[in-house]
Amino acid sequence: MSNYSKLVIMNGTVMTYDEALKKTGSNYRLGLALDHGDLYKIARGVYSTKKNSDPYLVATSKYPHAIITMDSAFYIHGLTDVIPDRVHLATRRNALRINDCGIRQHYLEEILFEPGVQTLSYGGGTIRVYSPERMLVELMRNNAVLPLDYYKEIINAYRRRIESLDIRAVEDYMDLFMRNEGMFEILQKEVL
Numbered sequence: 716m717s718n719y720s721k722l723v724i725m726n727g728t729v730m731t732y733d734e735a736l737k738k739t740g741s742n743y744r745l746g747l748a749l750d751h752g753d754l755y756k757i758a759r760g761v762y763s764t765k766k767n768s769d770p771y772l773v774a775t776s777k778y779p780h781a782i783i784t785m786d787s788a789f790y791i792h793g794l795t796d797v798i799p800d801r802v803h804l805a806t807r808r809n810a811l812r813i814n815d816c817g818i819r820q821h822y823l824e825e826i827l828f829e830p831g832v833q834t835l836s837y838g839g840g841t842i843r844v845y846s847p848e849r850m851l852v853e854l855m856r857n858n859a860v861l862p863l864d865y866y867k868e869i870i871n872a873y874r875r876r877i878e879s880l881d882i883r884a885v886e887d888y889m890d891l892f893m894r895n896e897g898m899f900e901i902l903q904k905e906v907l
Contacts, residue, residue, distance in 0.1 A: 728764050729772040729840050735762040769838040774802040774818060776840075781806050781813075782832055783844040784821055785853060791837065792847050794872040797865065805845070827891055831884075847876070848884040851906070855889075855898040870905050877906065 730738065735754060739745040748754040749762075757763045761776045771783060771791065783791065786799035801819045807828050813820045831849025834841050845853065851873055858866055873880070885902065889895045 729757065729768050729776050730762050731776055732760045732762065769840075770802050770817065771842050772838055772840040774804060775842045777815075778804060778806070778813060778818075780810070781820075781843075782828070783842055784850070785819075785857070788844050788850050789854075789869055791835070791842075791844055792850065794847070794850070794869045795865070797868075830891060831888055846884070847873075848881050849888050851880070851885055851902075852888040852892070852898065855901045856892065858901065873906050882907075 735745055735748075736742065739748050739754075745754070745762075749756060754762050754764060755766050755768075757768050757773050758777055761773055763773070771787065774781070775783070781804035783803065784805040785803040786795075786797070786801075787803040789795045790797065790799055801817055803819045803821060804813065805821045805823050805828065806813070808822045808824050810820075810822070831846045831852075832843055833846045834843055854861070854866070854869055854873075886899075889898045889902070892898070
């Protein structure tokens with residue numbers, strides 16, 4: 716080991732190329748860190764201190780303007796114990812198509828994209844995910860396409876958490892959608 720000294724990098728961190736370059740100091744030192752196993756290249760422009768990094772952190776690093784939604788958000792919020800086979804990301808309707816077999820892209824209109832976004836500390840990094848209240852609206856919107864047992868599991872999880880939910884926020888999110896009459900009925904009959 717010539718003039719290479721072991722890098723001190725936070726454990727479990729997922730970072731972009733620019734962040735990895737800043738932490739290591741130069742392209743040369745970044746290459747050394749990769750060669751010595753202090754950093755791993757997870758995907759194009761994404762590096763980590765772990766060989767097997769959390770897929771949600773990787774997806775958030777690769778697609779910083781996307782928001783974690785649907786099955787992935789239900790799992791992150793602890794509403795289900797079913798681990799999704801792909802990371803579900805919401806993007807604006809005019810966003811480029813994500814060609815990644817590990818990601819399911821959901822296109823949303825501009826007015827529906829930002830409401831309900833929260834930033835969470837997760838697995839040694841931060842992720843952007845829709846709030847539980849927004850995800851309740853998404854659950855009610857998609858009730859016809861979700862498997863019945865999966866839908867019931869998540870509805871029951873919401874019933875157990877009803878005291879911690881901001882019902883006013885749920886109603887505000889429902890008002891964003893044009894055909895929301897059915898959602899109000901589901902909220903009254905199945906959740907409250």
